[in-house]
Amino acid sequence: MSSRTRWLLPAGIEEVLPENAAILESYRRKSLDLFASWGYQLVIPPFIEFLDSLLVGECEDLNLQTFKLTDQLSGRTMGVRADMTPQVARIDAHMLKSEAASRLCYCGTVLHTRPETAGGTRSPLQIGAELYGHSGIASDVEIISLMTTTLHASGIDQVLLDLGHTGIFEALMRSANLSQQVEADLFSMLQRKSTPDIETLLKSVDCSNEFKAAILNLVNLHGSSEVLKQAREQLKVGGKDLLQCIDYIENLSSALILSNTKIHYDLAESRGYHYQQGIVFTAFCANNGDELARGGRYDNIGETFGRARPATGFSADLRRLITASSHQSTKATGAIYAPQVNDASLATTVAELRAQGEVVINGLSDKANEASLVGCTRSLQNENDKWVIKDI
Numbered sequence: 001m002s003s004r005t006r007w008l009l010p011a012g013i014e015e016v017l018p019e020n021a022a023i024l025e026s027y028r029r030k031s032l033d034l035f036a037s038w039g040y041q042l043v044i045p046p047f048i049e050f051l052d053s054l055l056v057g058e059c060e061d062l063n064l065q066t067f068k069l070t071d072q073l074s075g076r077t078m079g080v081r082a083d084m085t086p087q088v089a090r091i092d093a094h095m096l097k098s099e100a101a102s103r104l105c106y107c108g109t110v111l112h113t114r115p116e117t118a119g120g121t122r123s124p125l126q127i128g129a130e131l132y133g134h135s136g137i138a139s140d141v142e143i144i145s146l147m148t149t150t151l152h153a154s155g156i157d158q159v160l161l162d163l164g165h166t167g168i169f170e171a172l173m174r175s176a177n178l179s180q181q182v183e184a185d186l187f188s189m190l191q192r193k194s195t196p197d198i199e200t201l202l203k204s205v206d207c208s209n210e211f212k213a214a215i216l217n218l219v220n221l222h223g224s225s226e227v228l229k230q231a232r233e234q235l236k237v238g239g240k241d242l243l244q245c246i247d248y249i250e251n252l253s254s255a256l257i258l259s260n261t262k263i264h265y266d267l268a269e270s271r272g273y274h275y276q277q278g279i280v281f282t283a284f285c286a287n288n289g290d291e292l293a294r295g296g297r298y299d300n301i302g303e304t305f306g307r308a309r310p311a312t313g314f315s316a317d318l319r320r321l322i323t324a325s326s327h328q329s330t331k332a333t334g335a336i337y338a339p340q341v342n343d344a345s346l347a348t349t350v351a352e353l354r355a356q357g358e359v360v361i362n363g364l365s366d367k368a369n370e371a372s373l374v375g376c377t378r379s380l381q382n383e384n385d386k387w388v389i390k391d392i
Contacts, residue, residue, distance in 0.1 A: 012115045012120065012123070013121075013122055014121060023322060024318065027154060027318055027321065028107055028318060030153060030154075031107070031153070031318070035105040035129050035150075038129075038142075038146055040103040040105040040146075041102075041103060042107075043088060043106055044108065045081070045087035045088060045091065045106065046081075046087070047081060047109070048079065048080050048081070049078065049079060050071075050074075050079075051066070051076075051077045051078060051079040054079045054087070055079070056086045056301055056304040062082055064113065065112045065113050066079040066081075066082045067080040067082075068080075081111065082113075083110060083126070083315075084106050084108060085298070085301070085313065085315065086304075088104050088106055088128075088130050089130070089301040089302050089304075089305065091104065093307035093308075093309065094306065098133070099133070100133060101132065101139070102133055103129070103131050103132075105127075105128065105129040106129075107125065107126070108125070108126060109123055110123070111123055112124070121317070124319065125318040125319050127317075128295070128316065129143065129146055129147075129314060132309045132310070133309050134310055135297075135299060135310035137255050139312050140312050141252065141255050143312045143314055144161070144256060144258075144281060144314075145257070147281075147293050147295060147316075148258050148283065150316070151283055151292055151293065152259070155321075155322075155326050156285060156324055156325060156326070157287075158260055158261075158262070158285070158287060159258075159261040159292070160261075160262050160264055160289075161258070161261050161262065161283055162281060163249055163252070163265050163279070164249075164265070164266050164269030164270060165245040165278065165280065166270045166277055167248075167277075167278065168231075168242055168245045168267050168268075169270055170241075171239060171242035171245065172214055172215065172238045172242065174238075174241070175237050175238055176205075176207045178205065178207065186201065186215065187270065189201065190215075190218065190219060190268045190270070191269075191270070193268070195216065195219050198215060198219065202216075211237050214237045217234040217235065218234075218268045221234070221265075221266075221267040221268065222267065223265065224264070225250075227265050228246055228249065246267075249265065249279065277297060278298075278299065278312075279297050279312075280294075280295075281294065281295055290324055292316060292320060292321060293314050293315065293316035293321075294314065294315065294316075295312070295313050295315060296312065296313075298312070334376055334377025335358075335360065335361050335377070336353060336361070336379065336380060336389060337360075337361055337370070337371035337378065337392070339363045339379070339380065340362070340363040340366060341382075345386075346380065349380060350362070350380070360380075361376055372392060378391055
């Protein structure tokens with residue numbers, strides 16, 4: 001690599017320069033303080049772990065997103081985390097071992113082998129919250145409410161909440177008794193809303209016409225609460241289990257009290273890393289349709305670590321939230337320049353100003369323009385043996 005290209009970063013890997021880094025850090029602090037006010041305790045999982053701890057459940061897509069390397073000490077395969085949820089599940093199951101409901105939150109960089117969207121990042125700053133030890137609507141309501149509150153606090157004025165349930169697809173698959181490969185293919189096609197591909201696949205599958213019609217109906221069951229009524233009729237081949245999933249979505253919706261949030265239903269939606277089981281949800285920016293956060297229930301995720309507990313949570317890329325925010329960043333009052341003078345009273349004044357939250361930059365030379373070069377808009381000047389602040 002020549003000296004002219006050494007500064008280049010890999011595709012999808014970014015650095016954050018001072019002004020944006022300050023904004024990012026302020027949003028991180030604001031979000032974690034919000035989580036703390038709801039009782040969520042911060043955990044900091046390691047950036048790298050043994051691979052079998054990072055990959056839980058049927059998570060082939062997470063496996064493909066994970067960078068892998070060999071540990072020179074143990075000889076075992078390690079992975080750089082592509083998602084922090086399995087790590088937090090390990091902490092709850094193996095390290096905390098609490099019998100009560102536990103509320104945990106986190107924020108850190110994850111690494112993906114490929115961006116999730118064209119031209120997107122491969123190093124999201126993932127922030128999220130998880131609630132372990134409670135099953136049912138109350139914990140799902142809490143997590144969804146915390147998620148939308150976090151988005152509003154980040155400057156997202158209008159949120160579109162997309163609700164689905166993994167059990168709907170699972171109930172249909174059980175009624176048809178299809179092979180695992182056909183199920184996997186149908187799942188992928190449903191996420192893409194690819195009706196032509198589904199029709200082609202169903203022509204080659206030995207199953208009832210009623211089931212084929214239900215799968216094709218499922219693709220289009222998205223929109224207002226009216227789709228829940230339609231689903232009860234169009235998906236009845238899924239039996240009692242499927243109807244219970246629809247009931248759960250309906251009851252959850254009734255229990256949610258959300259401001260500036262519109263609820264949308266997508267009964268084919270089941271995105272995630274295949275460890276989710278139950279309600280799933282995605283938050284979008286109502287103005288442009290960008291995905292902001294996602295989450296759901298994953299009650300069996302702790303089983304890999306020897307302790308299965310009910311679990312629900314959400315996560316978001318903090319950088320994406322800032323990009324979608326309507327809040328305009330305001331420049332803070334400029335820094336104060338302290339001249340290069342060996343004076344005890346000046347040192348005392350500088351210390352007092354810093355304790356008050358002011359930014360004070362020490363001069364390193366006697367150049368007349370040094371203050372403006374380092375971004376100061378004010379300076380300390382000696383008047384009658386007292387250091388006072390003056391605009392530059």
